[in-house]
Amino acid sequence: MYWLELSGEEDAFAAHEAASAAAGVELLAPGIARAGAAGPAVERLAYTRAAHEAIGRTEADVDAAVALLEAAGIDREGTVAVRARDVRGSSGVSTSDAERALGQVLVDRGFEVDLDAPDHTLRALFAAGRRPDHDAVAGADGEESSVAALGWVAREGRRDFAPKPTDRPFFQPGSMAPADARAYANLAGAAPGRRFLDPMCGTGGLAVEAGLVGAEAVGTDAQAKMVRGTRRNLREYVGGSDDPAWHVARGDATALPLRDDAVDGVAFDAPYGRQSKIATHDLADLVAGALAETARVAPQAVLVADRDWRSEARGAGWRVDATFERRVHRSLTRHVLTLTRE
Ligand SMILES: C[S@@+](CC[C@H](N)C(=O)[O-])C[C@H]1O[C@@H](n2cnc3c(N)ncnc32)[C@H](O)[C@@H]1O
Structure with missing residues (x-):
């Protein structure tokens, strides 16, 4: 013991x-x-x-x-x-x-x-x-x-996280703290010999931590700028682009360019309504669509968001194993769902 x-x-x-x-x-x-x-x-x-x-x-x-x-x-x-x-x-x-x-x-x-x-x-x-x-x-x-x-x-604990987001080659406001990104990657099953996906990879915080624990990290994002930025950060902290340890592509999280069961686990940080220009009903459609796609490509997932997407997760075929409300600062509490495919 x-x-x-x-x-x-x-x-x-x-x-x-x-x-x-x-x-x-x-x-x-x-x-x-x-x-x-x-x-x-x-x-x-x-x-x-x-x-x-x-x-x-x-x-x-x-x-x-x-x-x-x-x-x-x-x-x-x-x-x-x-x-x-x-x-x-x-x-x-x-x-x-x-x-x-x-x-x-x-x-x-x-x-x-x-x-x-x-x-x-x-x-x-x-x-x-x-x-x-x-x-x-x-x-x-x-x-x-x-x-x-x-x-x-x-x-x-090795605490070998990547440096804080502002010290990385590519940074955007809203990037996740390295210890949190590491925890979500771990909860999604990132480990040596496993393939990990963040379908909305942003600056690549989750993909970098998944890569650092030895998983093969796959990232997609709808914005070309984020794809380039995630590649820069992965190259800096995980390894060269000729190394098959990671792959990043532009893609829509609601129509992933991946076959069924292509990865072992998924973690993603959904866009936050208050930060983006996306209207609330569109945001719900986006998150529901991404949840349905991730259930197609992976048996387990972690969803991080500024609100509770539990019913959308269930509707997309996920069982909710655990939920956590994690206060980031006065105006942001992150809702974390750990999910297993039904
Ligand atoms: C909250 S941010 C992710 C932040 C990331 N975890 C980080 O540490 O930088 C959400 C990301 O989702 C992307 N996004 C929005 N709609 C998308 C879609 N339909 N498909 C893929 N990515 C999308 C945005 O471009 C943005 O980079």
Whole structure:
């Protein structure tokens, strides 16, 4: 078993993303989830900071953590360091007290401490507070929690996202933050050996993150300017155009130039009514058409938009697995739907 340390402020969303790379994800406390298995794919997650091979867990209290470690079997050799974290300051536990006391347990058991280059790092995560309430996420039950999770650091997030949109060769207002683009690409199943599509690729934020996690990225956009711009960004961050790792073409998302089941997953950020000149009813037709086309070419999808397109998604043949409302700033909340073809 593994303990996942989640990042960001939205644990239900982070846990949902983590489930794209780890098995049996369940929220335990603010910023802490458990997983049955956590392979290398965990390192490419946007909102998981690290995965730890579990030693055990108890309530968020230093003495309880010390008792747990004293009783635990330790099948490791070499030098150690202890790193404690009071996740989001939620538990009020003194991390220096925790590090000192847990380190002493390891010293008493014959381990040598090396704070600079330890063979093994023991992490103690302390968190307390209410878990979020979300019906699509295991453990997100709105209940109070108090957890100290002790484990050996097994995998740390690489956080190898592309630079922020304004620092890229091609930028347009409305581009998505890199960690969010990474999370949506992951939720759409982007991974080595998988083909990913963004049918409204804009500046290519989603396609770039899909490419960075090793997927073959395909982008289309109705505007030639966006097609050129996405190519520039992909060339900069993913690789040369002679590399078959990505393809970008001008195309209409409601009539994609792709055969049935051409890709493994889709994610797209639909145009926002308030930004574009598209009238509301035309926007609904556009999104419904794009949803129908994406259901033809892929078995799973993520739709990001400034409003709830759930009924259009169902009408286009998708089952809605989960919905999230993610506040971007005062006047923009992104509605995220994760979809599986019926
Ligand atoms: C919200 S933006 C996408 C932003 C993108 N995620 C990014 O990070 O830059 C929506 C994009 O949809 C494109 N678009 C609008 N109607 C389209 C259509 N019928 N087919 C394909 N693309 C379309 C627009 O040109 C625009 O680039």
